[in-house]
Amino acid sequence: MAMPKGPQAFPRSEYLRRLSAVKAEMKRRGVDALVVKSTANITYLSGYTSKTGSTPQALIVDARDEEPSFIACRKDAPAAIHQTFIRRDRIFGYPEALLADPEKDGWDAVIDLILESGLGRKCIGIEARLFPTQTLEKFKTRALEAKIVDVGKSVDWIKGIKSELEIAYMRESAAITDAGMLRAKEVIRPGVTEADAAAEIIATLIRGANGKAGTDVAGFFLCAAPRTSTCHIRWAEDVFRQGSQVNLCFGGVRHGYVSPLMRTFSIGKPSDQLRRLHDAEVAGLEAALAVIKPGATCSDVAAASNTTLRKYGFEKESRCGYAVGIEWVEPTASIKEGDSTILKPNMTFDLMLGNWIGEDLGCVISETFRVTETGVETFSCLPREIFEI
């Protein structure tokens, strides 16, 4: 039996709409075919979510064709048949022998496909920042007569405005995230190991919420005292203690889409210092939410947050948010002063008021939101408070 097409994350028309937007941008740039390397962008344009680590793979958008082509290592190609809307004769698997070949790699197979598709003298767009020098050189020397141009983050910017169908997945992933936070409230107890709590929370993120399973596990960070001044520790070989603070950051996943959330937990009454910082963060977050609407800039939102934080005596060193969607952080707009990105309906962001001050104080709260026609919708249903246990 051949690999059957599976249920797809989106209808074919949705993928064709996205591809049309990409092709319009290609036309504007004079690009005949685009080699998409970013795994998030591949997911966006095809539905492919299988994980191939660092193995070369690419989606090739040829301006002449309705559907793109996808090429990956041969053992990963059946996953593309199953998961994507792409016709099976446009899905290519290169020999697995290329994975450990000292002379060639999967990119040679990608370039072969480009050359065989009659694109050898055309203008080929690539996401140059994602390629190591050696691979860039390979493109230039093997496709000598082609013109290779960098399209920068143009697919990422197109991907930045979500459709209603994508927003639905972001809401589902937020419901899963909320379920994980509520599970955390049940399992974080003095004497419990951080690992046992993480096991319960992550299992919840996979089981999902409202009959919708989590389809992957995204980043998961549990920074408990004395590690609350940092933010990217998975968890430690330690137990929770009476009086301890726990900063949690994670996101449920639906078909690649993540709605991350941060909340601060306190086993027992929070310290006055923690309470003051948290109050400032909530005020900053709510000041930011109040100015979000189409036409405002990322800079406006950041300024509202920063001004409020300063009134409370705090200063946020880092940006207070970033575009979010497939695979968590999108590499485009930042909510920071000076970022002139103009907000449009259905842009989605993680508004992130984490502050890590010196070596002894850190407190987190965030909201994942979309810009609506008139303002803002936050996806989480959880209160903006320190979760006391």
Place this chain on the structure above:
Amino acid sequence: MAMPKGPQAFPRSEYLRRLSAVKAEMKRRGVDALVVKSTANITYLSGYTSKTGSTPQALIVDARDEEPSFIACRKDAPAAIHQTFIRRDRIFGYPEALLADPEKDGWDAVIDLILESGLGRKCIGIEARLFPTQTLEKFKTRALEAKIVDVGKSVDWIKGIKSELEIAYMRESAAITDAGMLRAKEVIRPGVTEADAAAEIIATLIRGANGKAGTDVAGFFLCAAPRTSTCHIRWAEDVFRQGSQVNLCFGGVRHGYVSPLMRTFSIGKPSDQLRRLHDAEVAGLEAALAVIKPGATCSDVAAASNTTLRKYGFEKESRCGYAVGIEWVEPTASIKEGDSTILKPNMTFDLMLGNWIGEDLGCVISETFRVTETGVETFSCLPREIFEI
């Protein structure tokens, strides 16, 4: 309170031993200071396992100094104080503002540190393949008077031979992997969703085994019928059915070290076709194990496996194994014909007899092993059989 040093994965003497080996290689290459970018190599040389995604960070090994320096984004620096053996005055955090700066990034801070350390006219080694072109250019233009040389995978090759302390973690991670497989045998049942089974298995990998918690979640792949001809699907929104086959691949983690394992499950009696392929794989795997000893080459091991597989009428397209350790795959030796790497005691590999044939057949079995003084030690205690449910 300043961030305290936490319990470390290895004693200081173990890190200094590793650094001595790296410095000897630097001397051989005429390198004065080495900028380590690979996250697995940073873990190896410092104990740092906090996750910073794509944010620039580097360990700088200066030949003149006993300890290396570590530089990361400011909010990640406290994690290095806590997790690593490195003196706190050698741990540097660069401003978070660099994360979304259109002109500069964290690599500018790394280069600043190099220049301030009096290395501006010295020979600086880098792992060039890990850098995008723009960053390489930045090194060359900002450190104009330094000599920048590519050290290739030299740290990875040093890391390839484990100490007894590292082997102990690989055994612990294998025990966790085994616990996960046994949990899979309990939870995979007709009518159960793949996500619910994954939740239980992953929770087991985090809770750990023998009182040793999993310290992270490594790759996790559950490819159930009709998806058994591919290998990197997390899990699907589907239920298991009577008669279904399930291919599982995952690994427990201890302080970064992974011992991956693959096993094939069958709900009900396996088909004759599946049985034949599995028998061939077990025979190939055991033929490979029989030739492993110091002095044999990776090619010898692969030839033993491939010859045996062929006797059973199968051909394995891909390499049948790779060096394994911190963060799963190490980018050095492959168990494939033609790889002349000579096996030495305490090299560790994932011997991987997965075969994915066409679009309808795939079957997996693997063993993580170390080369001993006289032969081989496999870490898993599980039988080499199709797990019938």
